[in-house]
Amino acid sequence: MRYVIIGGVAAGMSAAMEIIRTDQSADVTVLERGKDYSYGQCGLPYVINGVIPSVEDVIARNVETFRDKYAINAKTNTKVTNIDAEEQIVSGIHTETKERFTASYDRLLIASGSDPIxxxxxxxxxxxxxxxxxxxxxxxxxxxxxxxxxxxxxxxxxxxxxxxxxxxxxxxxxxxxxxxxxxxxxxxxxxxxxxxxxxxxxxxxxxxxxxxxxxxxxxxxxxxxxxxxxxxxxxxxxxxxGVRPNTRFLNDTGIHMNKQGAIHVNAYMQTSIENIYAAGDCATHYHIIKQLDDHIPLGTTSNKQGRIAGANMAGNALTFKGIVGTSIVKFFDLTLGRTGITEKEAKHLNLSYKMQTIKANSHAGYYPGGEILHIKLLYHKETNQLLGGQVIGKKGVDKRVDVLAIALYNQMSIYELLDLDLAYAPPYNGVWDPIQQMARKVKR
Missing domain, CATH: 3.50.50.60 (FAD/NAD(P)-binding domain)
Incomplete structure (x- = not known):
């Protein structure tokens, strides 16, 4: 089976590794328009200011590793310009030599990522x-x-x-x-x-x-x-x-895309054309809370979608369950975390919602070193289903965002937060976690 993958970073190489694990006789070719493979884009700001000592430190596996250890035909500086879906041929140009190339496939993955606007x-x-x-x-x-x-x-x-x-x-x-x-x-x-x-x-x-x-x-x-x-x-x-999906080379293929240029995929990462899959920043991401296809390009999602695409291409049926819009960032002394939807999004979706805010200590108030957490929760006005959370503070933000993300994934109500068995010791939490304190304020 000939597998061709367009893109050699997160989604593409997650797929490639899953293919060779699943199909021992796989013939895998990866076409990467740059010269670098499988690196952590989210770490780049910290390379620039020296927190991470070198650009080499954000590379998970270099191109030689994929070629020599995993027998993947990992190409560099190969820019795809056209896909002939009927003949199942990918064509493009080598950006250094300007020579044309073609690659035939039985199954194709588009993992071409996104470009800065x-x-x-x-x-x-x-x-x-x-x-x-x-x-x-x-x-x-x-x-x-x-x-x-x-x-x-x-x-x-x-x-x-x-x-x-x-x-x-x-x-x-x-x-x-x-x-x-x-x-x-x-x-x-x-x-x-x-x-x-x-x-x-x-x-x-x-x-x-x-x-x-x-x-x-x-x-x-x-x-x-x-x-x-x-x-x-x-x-x-x-x-x-911001960024936009790198999909302009697909305009004449008939592949279904949204107005932003993200490729529509189903839960198996299949596109509208047989034997063509898509994953990562160039694809849509089903949003569990919004219940529609969204486009939130993040490395975590790219790796998940890439793995699932590779498994399905190689014959192991897996499905992508969706996202809830979770993200986090460090900004000086603050950590900024969010998951689910915001008030702006709820209004855009015409959802009937209620909102609760709180300022709470990151751990037990009597234990020294606590920091204030600013938390905002949204929940559905009729069903009380949790819709989203935003957490900003100096300590304990990631813990609360991850708890909320799991609650959102499981479509829990705000009241069910009270039943969660969360870790407690004075240096880490109060007997009622801040998000549970919020849930206690909501009248039944």
């Missing part, structure tokens, strides 16, 4: 303007951030923007963060995002909200950022306004 703003191609997605991007930023760079401007207040604001500040740079909307971290509600704004200002981040970038000025290198209201002098720019 890089608008056609005036001056966008000036030196000193970066995005962050790959090891090459990381090395480029590290090479550019010399002692001569005093001021950095970040365009975009999502997770990458926040992580990189901290990273650049750690390197001793002045940082301005520009966000088009009225809040950072749009995956949180505004009342919770205010805590993030306070943390940014406390750490010396110049926060510019409600302004849209229109372009950049400079002779050969960027010197300023121009918005619809002002001009800001700067020495380096990071554009971090």
């Amino acid at each position: 890089f608008p056609d703003w005036e001056g966008i191609n000036l030196e000193g303007i970066h995005t962050l997605k790959t090891l090459v991007d990381t090395k480029g930023i590290m090479k550019d951030v010399s002692d001569d760079i005093k001021h950095v401007t970040i365009v975009g207040g999502g997770y990458i923007g926040l992580e990189m604001a901290e990273s650049f500040k750690t390197l001793g740079k002045e940082v301005t963060l520009i966000q088009r909307g009225k809040q950072l971290a749009n995956i949180f509600d505004l009342d919770m995002a205010e805590l993030i704004h306070e943390e940014a200002k406390k750490n010396g981040i110049e926060l510019i909200l409600g302004e849209s970038v229109e372009g950049f000025t400079g002779e050969t290198r960027v010197e300023s950022v121009v918005t619809d209201k002002q001009t800001y002098q700067t020495d380096l720019v990071l554009v971090a306004i």
Whole structure:
């Protein structure tokens, strides 16, 4: 059986490894448009500020390991430009030699990931303007951030923007963060995002909200950022306004995609075309709470979907159960966690909901060292089913978010949180966990 995989990072290599475990006679070819395989993109901001010593440290397995140890035909610098679904042939170009190539498949996985959004703003191609997605991007930023760079401007207040604001500040740079909307971290509600704004200002981040970038000025290198209201002098720019699925090469294939360009897949990771599968950032992700196909590109989901796609391609039927929208990020002294849906999303979905908030100690109040947790829970007005949670604080955020994620996955009611047998000792928790304290406040 000939398996071809487009993409050699999270989903692609999770699938490749699952295929060779399941089908001992598998002929696996991976077509990666870059030169790096199987690395942790989420670790890149911490490489730039030196918390992680080297880019090599975020590589799980290099290309030689896949070739020599697992007999995978792992190719690099091979950009796919076309798929002939009828003949089952993939074609493209070798980006270094400019030579054309073809690869025949019995089963194909599209795991082409996503690309940073890089608008056609005036001056966008000036030196000193970066995005962050790959090891090459990381090395480029590290090479550019010399002692001569005093001021950095970040365009975009999502997770990458926040992580990189901290990273650049750690390197001793002045940082301005520009966000088009009225809040950072749009995956949180505004009342919770205010805590993030306070943390940014406390750490010396110049926060510019409600302004849209229109372009950049400079002779050969960027010197300023121009918005619809002002001009800001700067020495380096990071554009971090989101990503889009890398699927434009599929436009003539007939594969069903959503309006963002994410490939529609079923629970078996099958696309609308026979023998073609998709997984990861380029695919849709079924959201258990929303009960619809969503697109929330995260490494955890990519690895899960890749494994499931590989198993199904090799004949072992597994299904992807879905996501609940869980994510977490470190921002200076705060941890920002969320799962399920926000008030904004509930309103967009026309869901009838109630909301509960609390400020609670991260562990028993009489034990020293506790920190305040800010928690917000949403639940359905009629059924009391838990819909989502947002948790921000210095300690114990990850524990609460993970508990809520499991509750959401199992579609529990807010009252059922009271029945959970959660770990308790004064250094770690109170006899009633903060999320249980919230549930106790909800009248039956």
